[in-house]
Amino acid sequence: MSDQHEELHQPAAMVDEVSEFEVLELAVRELCIEKGLFSADDHRRWTEYMHTLGPAPAAHLVAKAWLDPEFKKTAVTDGVKASLDVGIDWVNSMPTNFGTPSDYCNLRVLEDTPTLKHVVVCTLCSCYPRPILGQSPEWYRTPNYRRRIVRWPRQVLAEFGLQLSADIEVRVEDSNQKSRFIVMPVRPEGTEGWTEDQLAEIVTRDCLIGVAVPQVGKTENDKRPVRPAVNPYKH
């Protein structure tokens, strides 16, 4: 066997110990099932569904809309219908087969323009368009982001590295139990002739939340420091 062959067949690194947190998670789950708070089958259906989720469908929805003006019209007027074209059925999806769980069944696609920038938050908790965007990032859940983005959107966006000139209007959309949002950013220059797959690669999760804009060559989200809020809840 050649060295190269052996290298290709190295097992992936794995954590070879059980943490107290892993034990706690399983213990809480098993107690819930034993006490009838939910069934093992409920949990299994949820978990299987969750494992199917990620940001790729939302990125493709935006890329498709950039390429097809008719699809773009559908996307901004009926996000649920447009989602079907990227494989997401908000109304008949798992695990209920009748409306996605707490994510409800109303997706709105917010179209940015050169003079208008949208950004999404959930001030109440951490509502997020999971069926089409996957799990929310940690910073999105923090009281710090949730309280400050509605008060000082330009300053908070600047902390994310997004400096907006004064002539660009900023709109903050607040998610709730009935409506979820994704942002359709402006297609960047330098992407002429690109395919849908190429375009989708630069539409990162952060672009879809609205705290970043797509850039040629940038396909990853930046790591964000998570800061505790000052006066976090009693105000």
Next chain:
Amino acid sequence: MSDYSELDKEMLSRNLDAAQIETLEKVKQEGRVWDDLSEEYGVDNPDPPWRIDLESTCDALADGYWNTSNVCKPETERTPENEANLDALERRWEEDQLVSERYADVPFPERQLLALAHSMIRRGLISEEDLAEKMKLVDKRLNMID
């Protein structure tokens, strides 16, 4: 509930007890968080393998909110099938408060897990004694080598 101030007022009136719970405090003090484990073992995955299970537990606990008979009704008309459900909004409010008061120095999603267990104990959905006993059994099972 339509806005944060309304939710805040209601939840503050319930006086959630954020005081130390010994079993959880032990996990907080002695448990190894994913950030450390993944670095030590050279694992790239940013989330621990149990994160999706935890999210699923939270969603399953919200029960009636995703039941077919409730999901597209206005909030005021929904009826949880299981009286013991843990409302998602209330759980998130309590998570914010508990993280702020007790688990601020624990990273995510470990802090979400501690806050969930804390909320459930305070609400009487599970007892600390049951949890401690179950953790012993789970620990023994997961570490069994023959």
